[in-house]
Amino acid sequence: MSAAAERAGRRPTIKAVATAAGVSTAAVSQAFNHKGRLSEATRRRILDAAADLGWSPSAPAAALRHARTRTLALVVRRPTDVLGADPHFSELITGIEGELAPRGYGLLLHLVTGMREENALYERLAAEGRVDGAVLTDARDDDARPALLARLGLPAVLLGSPDGRAVVPRVGLGDQGAGVAEAVTHLLDLGHRRIAYIAGPPELQHTRLRRGAFEKALRAAGLRPFAVLHTDFSERMAVGATEALLAAPGRPTALVYANDSMAVCGIGTVQRAGHHVPRDVSVVGYDNLPLGSWLHPRLTTVDQRVQQVGAAAARLLLGLCGEEVEDLPLTGRPKLVVRESTGPAPN
Amino acid sequence: MSAAAERAGRRPTIKAVATAAGVSTAAVSQAFNHKGRLSEATRRRILDAAADLGWSPSAPAAALRHARTRTLALVVRRPTDVLGADPHFSELITGIEGELAPRGYGLLLHLVTGMREENALYERLAAEGRVDGAVLTDARDDDARPALLARLGLPAVLLGSPDGRAVVPRVGLGDQGAGVAEAVTHLLDLGHRRIAYIAGPPELQHTRLRRGAFEKALRAAGLRPFAVLHTDFSERMAVGATEALLAAPGRPTALVYANDSMAVCGIGTVQRAGHHVPRDVSVVGYDNLPLGSWLHPRLTTVDQRVQQVGAAAARLLLGLCGEEVEDLPLTGRPKLVVRESTGPAPN
Known part of the structure; x- marks a missing residue:
């Protein structure tokens, strides 16, 4: 965009360039991307029209060889109902969108x-040129996606523990276990000895x-x-695991959940069973x-800064x-x- | 897809067609879209390969003239932090994604x-051919978007009360006020007379x-x-409105919130102030x-079937x-x- 156009606050559009050059907007893209089968005369005419109007694709010259979609992919491999129930993804998307x-x-x-x-989706998105890059979630052991994306030439970042050897850069807080360790120390200091963990799906790296x-x-x-119970992050399994733990002989005095949604279900289940949080049972969430x-009692939890991680992943990917x-x-x-959801262990 | 391939449960891919015809996947798309500059011989070879493999673009013949992006747009005009805090959008997206x-x-x-x-975004998405259609949210009075999208030739649906005269089809439950009216009747039946409403932003149609x-x-x-207080749907304003109402002389015995997120904040605020829900104050949410x-007490609320509305909007738009x-x-x-969050009015 020319300084004059910028000052005027009016962005010239690709459409205006296409109209001025008497071509389609696709042809304008092709002229800048060095793609398609434009004649040199047509290409020249388009570039001149763009220069006259002060229009250019909003990206460094180095990137001009590729068509820009200004779109990044986020592929989430979860059942749809968990997506709806778990605000984790809203937070992540908020951070990325920011x-x-x-x-x-x-x-x-x-x-x-x-x-x-x-x-298959990454293959198609790359083949059809639908996105400039992708944010990968739910890092797994022996994750095949980084190699696939490298082969497809699609820039990508993977949410997960930083790893210098990784094919695709990883974005996440270091020392993933630190928050849980701190939670356990906090509970031990409060005198708890019977502590159970309500975990996520066993195949996920962070689990x-x-x-x-x-x-x-x-x-x-x-x-x-006291016990480690795996769940699929659903409300049903969180409630079921909590009920099972409360019914166990010598029941735990503290419950640590792998995310806040399950912890909220857990607090409700503990209260419904007639126990007080935290007087009878302490509860810790994660996220x-x-x-x-918002709750009463307010939830003790581990801050893993989901929004900031999403923002950092987006920034790194935009740079790529x-x-x-x-x-x-x-x-x-x-x-x-x-x-407020954690307190001294009951006698 | 051929009946045989369908029975076998293996979908032939565009990539397989491209490999069989010795061309790129983009060329396969062009052959079906009648775009690009393929020779008639190449086009014939691609169509034959597709027929052999039982592959075809998954759309009626009438739509084949347009390049398909298999992408629908959802543009949300909200501050990013509200998106993160309000699970409403997760629900909506879940319904659409389903x-x-x-x-x-x-x-x-x-x-x-x-x-x-x-x-401006719709203009760009249409000009660049990024999406096949758009789901519009937050219907407003004198909404200019339907006319814009009609001019751009971009199929669209608008989430909001059905309206036969609308340029763009509207998808939503009929009688938007029915749930709130039912909530008021429920509270009146329980003996409540001092009932306050914690509303959303005044410029939204549903508010x-x-x-x-x-x-x-x-x-x-x-x-x-008793009062009607407008908010921006944020936690801060929900808590502030609740505190103001609890401090008011002859405070309300029932609070009706415009969404569940604010109602959850409201329950927490009421409990924190030392009142019992529902013995002292009844709370109603919406969504x-x-x-x-998950909560204790479980929230009395209005079911507006957000997921089903999202699904219906997506189906209608896919049809368009x-x-x-x-x-x-x-x-x-x-x-x-x-x-459980509503009960008889206190004496």
Whole structure:
């Protein structure tokens, strides 16, 4: 955009360029992307019209060889009902959108049910040139997606623990287990000895990392978990796991949940069973969603800064896509936020 | 897809067709879209390969003349932090994705801050051929978007009260005020007389409709609202409004909120002030989000079937985009779901 046009506050459009040059908008894109089969005369005419109008694709020259979609993909491999129930994804999308929206980028959201479907989707998005890059979620052990995306030439970032050897850059807070370890220490300091962990699906990397941190922190105090129960993050399983733990002989005095949504279900289930939180049972969540501070008692939880992680992933990916992005590296580790749902262990 | 391939459960892919014909996947698309500059021989070879493999674009022949993006836009004009805090949008997106995902469609999510930005975005998405259609949210009085989208030739549906005269089809439950009216009747039956309404932003159509229904239902009983307070749907304003109402002389015995997120904040605020829900103060939400049934007490709320509305909007839009979609019209009206957060008025 020319300085004059910018001052006037009117952005010239690709459509105006197309009209001026007497071609389609697709032809204008092709002229800048060096794609398509434009004659040199047509290409010249388009570039001249763009120069006259002060229009150019909003990206560094280096990126001009590729068609820009100003769209990033976020593919989520979860059942649709969990997406609806778990505000985690709203938070993540909010963080990503906070970086995308001011730059006019959109987020292409695809829900898939399995790995093969997810991989086929990346193949198609790359083949059809639908997106400039992709944010990958739910890092798994032996994750095949980074290699696939590298082969497809599609810029990508993976949400998960930083890993210098990774094919695709990973974005996440360091020391994923730190928050859970801090939660266990907090509960031990309050006198709790019978502590149970309500975990996520066993195949997710963060489930393994956090479960490991939970067990290690207890082991350091010479203790073992009262129980570790895996769930699919659903309300149904969170309630079921909580009821089972409350009914167990010598029931736990503290429940640590793998996310805030399940912890909220847990508090409700504990209260409904006639127990007081935190006088009878302490509850810890994970995520630090806004939800947790609305409740009474306010939820003690681990802040893993989901929005900031989403924003950092978006910034890194935008940079890989050729946008000029300020470097605001994500630092720190998950941290316990002590509120009202944890208290001294009952006698 | 051929019957044989369908029976075998293996969908032939565009990639397989491209490989068989020795061309790129883009060329396969062009052959079916009658775009590009393929020679007739190449085009013939591609169509033959597709026929051999039983592959065809999943759309009626009438739509084949247009390039298909298999992408629908959802543009949300909200501050990013409200998107993160309010599970309403997760529910809506879940409903839309439930129809899109099985058909291989994605949802292009854009957050915008104002009307001009939203309109400019539709212009760009149409000019660049990024989407096949758009779901519009937050119907407003004198909404200029339907006319714009009609001019752009972009299929669209608008979430809001059905309106036969509308340029763009509207999808929503009929009788938007019915749920709020039912909530007021429920509270009157329980003996409440001092009932306050914590509303959304005044410029939204549904705010006006529901506020009107609230006032009308009270008027029919010879009463006036204790108060009607507008908010921006944020936690901060929900808590502030609740605190102000609790501190008011002759404080209300029942609080009706314009959404569940604010109602959850409201319950927490009432409990924190030392009151019991519902013994001292009854609380009603709006949306029937999963969240409401996790709490203790479980939230009495109005079910406006957000997921089903999203699904219906997606189906209608997919049909407008040329997909074959079964006709499952959305019927019914918002309905009160009585749970545990409402009870008899205190003496």
